Amino acid sequence: MSGWNRRFISSVVFVVVFSAFSTLAFSQPSSVLEVGTFSKEKAGEGLPAGWKPLIFKKIERHTDYILVKDGDTVVVKAVANASASGLVREIRIDPNEYPIVQWRWKVINILQKADVHKKEGDDYPARIYITFEYSPSKLNFFEKMKYETIRLFYGQYPPLAAINYIWESHASVGTIVPNPFTNRAMMIVVESSEAKINQWICEERNVLEDYRKAFGEAPPAISGFAIMTDTDNTGESATAYYGDIVFKKVAGDCP
Numbered sequence: 320m321s322g323w324n325r326r327f328i329s330s331v332v333f334v335v336v337f338s339a340f341s342t343l344a345f346s347q348p349s350s351v352l353e354v355g356t357f358s359k360e361k362a363g364e365g366l367p368a369g370w371k372p373l374i375f376k377k378i379e380r381h382t383d384y385i386l387v388k389d390g391d392t393v394v395v396k397a398v399a400n401a402s403a404s405g406l407v408r409e410i411r412i413d414p415n416e417y418p419i420v421q422w423r424w425k426v427i428n429i430l431q432k433a434d435v436h437k438k439e440g441d442d443y444p445a446r447i448y449i450t451f452e453y454s455p456s457k458l459n460f461f462e463k464m465k466y467e468t469i470r471l472f473y474g475q476y477p478p479l480a481a482i483n484y485i486w487e488s489h490a491s492v493g494t495i496v497p498n499p500f501t502n503r504a505m506m507i508v509v510e511s512s513e514a515k516i517n518q519w520i521c522e523e524r525n526v527l528e529d530y531r532k533a534f535g536e537a538p539p540a541i542s543g544f545a546i547m548t549d550t551d552n553t554g555e556s557a558t559a560y561y562g563d564i565v566f567k568k569v570a571g572d573c574p
Contacts (some may be wrong), residue, residue: 325465325487327367328347333558334378336558337438338369345439345540346419348450349394349497350567350568350569351565351566351567351568352412352417352565352566352567353479353562353563353564353565354408354410354544354564354565354566354570355367355395355408355422355544355546355564355565356368356563357386357393357394357395357561357565358392358393358394358563359393360386360393361386361388362387362388362393363385363386363387363532364386366384366386366406367386367406369406369408370405370406371406371409371410372384372404372405372406372407372408373404373405373407373547374402374404374544375404375405375450377381377401378402378404378551379466380400380402380403380405380551381403381404382397382398382399382402382403382404382405382485382547382548382549382550383398383399384396384397384399384404384406385392387444387501387560389425389560392562394423394561394562395546395560395561396558396559396562397445397546397547397548397558397559397560397561398548398556398557398558399444399520399549399550399551399556399557399558400550400556401550401551401553401554401555401556402474402549402550402551403442403547403550403552404549404550404567405448405545405546405548405549406509406545406546406547406549407450407543407545408535408543408544408545409542409543409545410542410544411452411541412522412540412541412542413540413541413543414526414530414538416525416536416542416568417566417567417568418525418526418527418528418568419523419525419566419567419568419569419570419571420447420449420523420524420526420565420567421521421522421523421527421564421565421566421573422447422489422519422521422522422523422524422561422562422563422564422565423519423520423521423561423562424445424486424515424519424522424559424560424561424562424574425516425517425518425519425520425559425560425562426445426486426510426517426557426558426559426560427444427475427516427517427557427558427559428444428516428552428557428558429486429487429488429512429513429516429557430442430443430488430550430555431488431553431555432442432553432554432555433487433488433489433553433555434488434489434517435485435487435490435494435499435506436490436496436499437499438499438500438552439505439552439553440499440511440552440553441498441499441500441552442483442547442549442550442551442552442553442557443483443486443487443547443549443557444486444550444557444558444559445485445486445547445557445559445561446484446485446486446546446547446548446549447483447484447485447522447545447546447564448481448482448483448544448546448547449481449482449483449484449526449543449544449545450480450481450542450544450545450561451479451481451482451538451539451541451542452479452539452542454544460557465553466512471490475514478488478506479503479539480495480503480504480505480508480530480534480538481503481504481505482504482505482509482526482529482530482533483498483506483507483512484507484509484522484524485506485507485508485509485511486509486510486511486549487508487511487513488511488512489497489511489543491508492509492510492511493507493508494506494507494508495507495508495529495532502550505533505534507524507529507533509522509524512523515524517557519560522573523570523571523572523573523574525540525570526541526566532558542543544564546561546564
């Protein structure tokens with residue numbers, strides 16, 4: 320599995336098909352799907368409902384995630400010190416029906432050594448991580464064999480691909496490049512530099528369009544969603560805050 324991003328492979332453990340609970344929760348038609356309702360949680364009381372830790376076996380130091388109150392709203396605070404881990408939500412979404420993802424985030428600092436083009440710079444104060452279901456029809460013979468090998472080892476297929484919406488340090492907003500560890504994960508720069516640090520930013524992206532731009536084809540179903548603040552490659556520190564996350568049928572103004 321040389322060349323495969325350890326974070327991409329590790330997501331196999333957490334990003335799985337819908338549980339019966341999840342299917343029930345989203346069986347009713349709605350214009351909005353709530354993925355991260357952090358504002359409905361209580362500050363200081365463990366992890367948000369429906370979210371699990373995303374831990375990487377070869378990384379000893381983990382990012383700390385805690386529910387805190389920022390003003391009048393409960394959000395997730397992430398603190399990384401030469402560390403990496405995330406929070407993941409197992410969820411199945413049809414991007415054709417719900418193509419728009421909307422979220423709020425705030426970073427306190429950017430990383431000086433971060434570089435979206437290099438393995439040693441593959442760190443971000445904040446990232447939104449979306450995985451897509453395995454789909455053999457979209458792979459060639461050799462790629463299928465890789466996925467079969469991983470399935471034999473882990474017991475199930477890894478995601479077909481992933482999109483990372485990132486807060487970068489130097490690359491221009493709008494940059495789309497493969498992750499330096501694997502071309503199955505594409506990095507999309509949503510914010511960059513220090514221009515907007517220490518302020519809440521509402522983001523809205525069309526996942527359907529972004530996937531087509533990144534991979535040159537229509538996406539399969541979304542299989543999972545994660546938030547992650549990581550600094551293990553650069554050895555730096557970062558603090559970020561994540562607000563509510565939703566998928567929508569139609570784009571609209573951020574609240």
